[in-house]
Amino acid sequence: MLDVRGIKKVYESRDRTVEAVRDLTFTLQAGELACLVGPSGCGKTTLLKIMSGLLDPTSGEVLLEGKRVQGPPPGMAVVFQEYGRSLFPWMTVRENVELPLKQKKLPATRRSELVEESLAAVGLAEAHGAYPWQLSGGMQQRVAIARAVAYEPHVLLMDEPFAAVDAQTRADLEDLIRDLWHKFQVTTLFVTHDIDEAVYLGQRVLILSNSPTVIRDDLAIDLPDQRDQLTTRSSPRFAELRARVYEQIHRVKPAVDKESVAPAGVG
Amino acid sequence: MTGILRRVGLMFGLPIVLLAAWWFASANSVDFFFPPLSKILESLVDEWFGPRLAADVVPSVLRLLAGYLLAVVLAVSLGVLIGTSRTVRGVLEPVLEFFRAIPPPVLVPIFMLFLGIGDGMKIVVIAFGCMWPILLNTVEGVRAVDSVLSDTARTYGITDSARLRKLVLPAASPQIFAGLRQGLSVAIILMVISELFAASNGLGFAVVQAQRSFAIAETWAGMLMLGLLGFLLAVLFRIVENRQLAWYHGLRRAQRSS
Numbered sequence: 001m002l003d004v005r006g007i008k009k010v011y012e013s014r015d016r017t018v019e020a021v022r023d024l025t026f027t028l029q030a031g032e033l034a035c036l037v038g039p040s041g042c043g044k045t046t047l048l049k050i051m052s053g054l055l056d057p058t059s060g061e062v063l064l065e066g067k068r069v070q071g072p073p074p075g076m077a078v079v080f081q082e083y084g085r086s087l088f089p090w091m092t093v094r095e096n097v098e099l100p101l102k103q104k105k106l107p108a109t110r111r112s113e114l115v116e117e118s119l120a121a122v123g124l125a126e127a128h129g130a131y132p133w134q135l136s137g138g139m140q141q142r143v144a145i146a147r148a149v150a151y152e153p154h155v156l157l158m159d160e161p162f163a164a165v166d167a168q169t170r171a172d173l174e175d176l177i178r179d180l181w182h183k184f185q186v187t188t189l190f191v192t193h194d195i196d197e198a199v200y201l202g203q204r205v206l207i208l209s210n211s212p213t214v215i216r217d218d219l220a221i222d223l224p225d226q227r228d229q230l231t232t233r234s235s236p237r238f239a240e241l242r243a244r245v246y247e248q249i250h251r252v253k254p255a256v257d258k259e260s261v262a263p264a265g266v267g
Numbered sequence: 268m269t270g271i272l273r274r275v276g277l278m279f280g281l282p283i284v285l286l287a288a289w290w291f292a293s294a295n296s297v298d299f300f301f302p303p304l305s306k307i308l309e310s311l312v313d314e315w316f317g318p319r320l321a322a323d324v325v326p327s328v329l330r331l332l333a334g335y336l337l338a339v340v341l342a343v344s345l346g347v348l349i350g351t352s353r354t355v356r357g358v359l360e361p362v363l364e365f366f367r368a369i370p371p372p373v374l375v376p377i378f379m380l381f382l383g384i385g386d387g388m389k390i391v392v393i394a395f396g397c398m399w400p401i402l403l404n405t406v407e408g409v410r411a412v413d414s415v416l417s418d419t420a421r422t423y424g425i426t427d428s429a430r431l432r433k434l435v436l437p438a439a440s441p442q443i444f445a446g447l448r449q450g451l452s453v454a455i456i457l458m459v460i461s462e463l464f465a466a467s468n469g470l471g472f473a474v475v476q477a478q479r480s481f482a483i484a485e486t487w488a489g490m491l492m493l494g495l496l497g498f499l500l501a502v503l504f505r506i507v508e509n510r511q512l513a514w515y516h517g518l519r520r521a522q523r524s525s
């Protein structure tokens with residue numbers, strides 16, 4: 001469904017070049033929910049931008065349903081890391097969610113259905129008329145998620161979407177993502193810092209190394225499909241998987257340049 | 268209620284004090300060049316709000332609006348183009364910097380050569396002079412569109428004209444309005460100047476005319492009239508701006524308080 005082949009990206013500016021990712025190859029099956037973990041600065045956002053056609057790779061290619069991605073493909077939605085900057089501040093919550101649907105030329109009744117549904121799903125049924133800047137950070141991110149869901153994408157890419165929400169909301173949103181995924185079978189790639197979150201959410205966890213960035217491990221998560229915060233997280237298998245991921249990320253690596261060592265986040 | 272009274276009081280307090288001071292200081296004036304304020308106001312009402320309103324004030328204001336609107340349309344379109352395309356920017360910027368550096372009043376005699384002394388010349392002078400602040404601010408505003416917002420629009424297929432209407436213009440609107448405000452004051456100045464050289468009606472023309480014929484009270488009253496006109500336009504502008512930029516002021520307040 002979504003093929004990432006030999007992606008390499010080098011940012012070139014006048015006085016320095018940064019190799020953000022070196023060589024990434026993996027495939028997402030249709031309907032799969034995969035998580036991507038990796039230390040801060042290892043190129044997760046870069047990878048997502050390349051996959052969504054916003055950025056050209058230095059080499060390698062991304063194929064969506066066999067076709068090479070060269071610009072943002074229709075049917076793909078992205079939830080950006082910088083939630084505060086991804087909503088249009090001159091539009092209300094409702095208008096923000098509705099705008100892509102208008103662009104898709106959906107009839108008005110269908111649009112308002114989708115808006116209502118998706119805002120209710122993220123627990124913001126009351127916030128239609130508010131402007132984004134009247135909401136808390138976590139609520140803003142939920143609007144961005146609602147907008148992506150209302151769009152009815154085939155592929156959903158999410159870049160650390162829960163970084164700004166409190167633990168309780170976060171747990172709710174994790175379950176929401178799994179519910180939505182069950183309901184619509186959207187092919188989803190979920191980027192996160194949080195190992196527990198990755199194991200809890202995904203059918204599969206892709207682990208990125210420090211730069212020079214390659215895929216360190218590709219782990220199938222064989223937890224039962226029905227998950228819930230309490231029992232799943234306290235099961236012995238969860239603990240094992242979690243330890244596996246942790247180990248991979250913290251594996252002693254050949255000393256790379258100090259700069260690229262993650263300051264915080266993972267672990 | 269008391270809040271509104273307070274604001275009205277604050278707004279009109281100082282003007283009333285100043286007028287009162289002027290009134291009493293000039294009340295017994297016999298100086299030919301400084302007539303009593305009562306005379307000036309009399310002339311303001313009798314002349315400027317009398318026959319001169321239709322004969323001079325209205326033509327001036329119409330030319331002002333025509334020139335200003337022409338400038339807005341030209342400057343915003345050109346500004347969007349320049350702000351969006353690096354190539355266009357590279358080609359046009361030096362030329363525009365040069366034109367911008369020309370003090371607009373000097374254009375009056377030159378434009379007179381081509382356009383004569385009619386309304387057309389005056390409108391062009393006003394438009395040419397007041398478009399620069401609008402143009403430069405639009406360019407800046409368009410260039411500063413947030414990259415995350417721009418990526419968001421792209422992934423949702425919001426491109427071309429939808430991008431212009433839904434993203435670029437609203438995002439640049441705070442800057443554009445800053446340019447529009449500066450442009451408006453320049454336009455008023457040029458409205459007067461364009462009437463000083465060669466004209467048969469208009470506010471600027473009538474004030475000079477009054478001064479030359481030693482109608483001193485009327486000259487002073489003309490100045491008051493110009494002040495009132497500028498004030499009125501500024502108030503109207505503020506009302507439109509507050510409506511259009513309500514989101515921006517709210518956003519700024521939210522950012523400050525967090």
Ligand SMILES: Nc1ncnc2c1ncn2[C@@H]1O[C@H](COP(=O)(O)OP(=O)(O)OP(=O)(O)O)[C@@H](O)[C@H]1O
Pocket residue numbers: 011012013018019020038039040041042043044045046047081
């Ligand atoms: N536009 C750019 N120009 C130059 N270098 C960049 C650019 N964007 C990212 N980089 C560099 O590429 C590397 C990877 O950045 P990226 O944002 O993809 O990391 P990330 O894994 O998303 O980090 P985080 O977890 O903090 O979000 C970093 O070293 C960063 O400094």
Ligand SMILES: [Mg+2]
Pocket residue numbers: 044045046081159
């Ligand atoms: Mg990132």
